[in-house]
Amino acid sequence: KQEVTQIPAALSVPEGENLVLNCSFTDSAIYNLQWFRQDPGKGLTSLLLIQSSQREQTSGRLNASLDKSSGRSTLYIAASQPGDSATYLCAVVMYSGGGADGLTFGKGTHLIIQP
Amino acid sequence: DTAVSQTPKYLVTQMGNDKSIKCEQNLGHDTMYWYKQDSKKFLKIMFSYNNKELIINETVPNRFSPKSPDKAHLNLHINSLELGDSAVYFCASSQRDRGPGNTIYFGEGSWLTVV
Numbered sequence: 088k089q090e091v092t093q094i095p096a097a098l099s100v101p102e103g104e105n106l107v108l109n110c111s112f113t114d115s116a117i118y119n120l121q122w123f124r125q126d127p128g129k130g131l132t133s134l135l136l137i138q139s140s141q142r143e144q145t146s147g148r149l150n151a152s153l154d155k156s157s158g159r160s161t162l163y164i165a166a167s168q169p170g171d172s173a174t175y176l177c178a179v180v181m182y183s184g185g186g187a188d189g190l191t192f193g194k195g196t197h198l199i200i201q202p
Numbered sequence: 203d204t205a206v207s208q209t210p211k212y213l214v215t216q217m218g219n220d221k222s223i224k225c226e227q228n229l230g231h232d233t234m235y236w237y238k239q240d241s242k243k244f245l246k247i248m249f250s251y252n253n254k255e256l257i258i259n260e261t262v263p264n265r266f267s268p269k270s271p272d273k274a275h276l277n278l279h280i281n282s283l284e285l286g287d288s289a290v291y292f293c294a295s296s297q298r299d300r301g302p303g304n305t306i307y308f309g310e311g312s313w314l315t316v317v
Contacts, residue, residue: 121306130292130310131245176245180306189235189247189258190306 089114093193094179101201102169107163108196110177115155118180121190122151122162123176134175135162165177167200205229206309208293214315215283218298222279223312225293233298234276235306236268239290251276251297283316290314 090113110120119138123131135144135151137160143152149185150163164171174197178190208225215221227234235258236248250258251270265281280287293309 123308131308133307135307136305157283172244178245189250190237190245191247192245194244 089179089181089191091177091179091191091193092094093196095196096194097197097199099199099201100167102167103166105163105165106167106198108164108175108198110160110162110193112158114181115158116181117155120153120160120177120179122160123178125176131176132137158179169200169202172198172200205307206293206295208309208312210312211310214317217283217285217316219283220279220281221314221315222277222285223261223291223293224275225249225309226275227295227307229295229307230260231275231297232293233296234270235294236276236278237292237294239292239311241289245292247313285316288314288316
């Protein structure tokens with residue numbers, strides 16, 4: 088059964104720093120991996136999606152990498168801002184015969200950017 | 203326009219009651235999901251429907267019964283509510299058999315409190 092682990096569980100850094108969030112998964116037979124952001128009391132916003140055949144995706148100050156063989160992904164946030172404060176969730180989609188299945192989530196990294 | 207909408211956003215009810223949460227997506231997707239986020243903020247899939255047929259049914263009490271009247275709707279009915287059912291329930295949708303792009307879109311969540 089797929090398990091997704093995110094480290095660290097919480098992170099607090101001063102504004103302007105570059106930071107890395109880590110995600111690992113136990114079963115490398117994934118269809119894709121997604122990074123989400125969740126603000127308190129809100130739903131999930133998809134940040135980046137990396138297909139199993141890809142190595143990385145970039146969107147603005149965010150860069151996500153995927154090493155499928157080792158079961159790892161990282162989310163790199165450049166020049167962090169207070170508005171980046173949120174919980175970041177990593178999730179993988181497994182592939183079944185009929186197509187991709189639902190997401191398996193990690194428990195998230197709670198990020199606080201200090202002004 | 204809201205892509206995935208669910209109602210109600212907040213629901214407070216007494217133990218033993220029966221309640222429903224409705225979900226609609228206007229993205230033309232063929233697959234819809236229900237996820238549960240517990241008090242520890244851990245997100246876990248409950249059900250998935252593809253073209254109105256159940257394809258994922260995780261270990262969920264049979265008091266929870268999803269209903270999909272058409273591809274654009276997936277409602278969640280809960281019988282005999284218990285204190286432990288208090289959680290945030292997220293509806294989501296995707297195009298399951300799409301090739302590279304299988305982004306899952308989430309609703310804003312329904313906060314259920316059982317008292």
